[in-house]
Amino acid sequence: MSHIRKAVFPVAGLGTRFLPATKSVPKEMLPLIDRPLIQYAIDEARAAGIEEFIFVTAAGKGALEDYFDTAEMLETRLAALDKHDLLARLEQTRLGEGALTILRQDKPRGLGHAVRVARKAVGDEPFAVLLPDDVIRAGRPALAQVIAAHAETGGHMVATMEVAKPDVSKYGVLAVQSTTGRLSRASGMVEKPRPEVAPSREAVVGRYILAPSIFDRLAMIAPGAGGELQLTDAINADAASVPVHGYAFEGTRYDCGSQAGFVAATIAYAMDRPELAASVHDELARWNRPAALAG
Known part of the structure; x- marks a missing residue:
């Protein structure tokens, strides 16, 4: 069993880059092929041994809770039609009794504030944080990789990937002290x-394992960039007493909080599906032809 049992999912964002779609549909419910983004995050967490799932949400996000509830009328209808394959798909959306906790963030105050809201639900144990916008396609779930590494180090750990130097300004970046294989110790x-002052090219991706001491730091720090409570600031404030590591996971991360990243993820996951791969490949080939580009 994993030593990390609980995971926090900050899902209170407005999703403005996907308006007008997100006017009525939470961005975490946008479908990547036939599953919403939140399902990919939940599946990754379950595969890593997570048992309790804590959503930090906001007004207008009721669809997230409904999605993981029982759809009695739909299931009854599918059963009457002997649609057992479709009923099996719905099983993926079920969480164990009492496994889902819904908390409300009154207004967007930053990732640090969203994590702080979960303090009572998490309690006094290390926990995971997953950002559903970051979809990671990997043979072994990225969170499972990070949890396994954390079992050896303790403290705070973040998933990382190396990015090109001009791109570091888009991410939180580790101040690396030393590196052994995929594991980096950071200050x-x-x-x-x-880019010219970045301490490394190890960019932080939306998977965190945090020691419970982070809550005391989040209660003490002042708002940072953008007037929001920054999780980065709390980790830095704790770094003198709690070790901080990064783990360069094996896999490909897609930023599904951006339109381009969402499209790229859709293509990648479609190519993984035998029933879709051939037609998607043909369509991409058609658009690669000069005639198609010309008109």
Whole structure:
């Protein structure tokens, strides 16, 4: 069994880059092939041994809770039609009794504030944080990789990937002290540094394992960049007493909080599906032809 039992999912964001679709549909419910983004995050967490799922949400996000509830009328109808394959798909959306906790963030105050809201639900144990916008396609679930590494180090750990130097200003970046294989020891993190002063090219991806001491730090720090409570600031404030590591996971991360990243993820996951791969390949080939580009 995993030593990490609980995971926090900050899902209170407005999803403005996907308006008008997100006017009525939470961005975490946008479908990537035939599953919403939140399902990919939940499946990754379950495969890593997570038992309790804590959503930090906001007004207008009721569809997230409904999605993981029982759809009695639909299931009855499918059963009457002997649609057992479709009923099996719905099983993926079920969480164990009492496994889902819904908390409300009154207004967007940053990732740090969303994590702080979960303090009572998490309690005094290390826990995971997953950002559903970051979809990671990997043979072994990325969170499982990070949890396994954390079992050896303790403290705070973040998933990382190496990015090109001009791109470091888009990410939180580790201040790396030493590296052994995929594991890096860090003195802290720098949020969106200018390329010329970035301490490394190890960018933080939306998978965290945090020690419970992070809650005390989040209660003490002042708002940071953008007037929001930054999780990066709390990790840095804790770095003197709690070790901070990064783990360069094996896999490909797609930023599904952006339109381009969402399209790229859709293509990648479609190519993984035998019933879709051939037609998607043919369509991409058609658009690669000069005639198609010309008109």
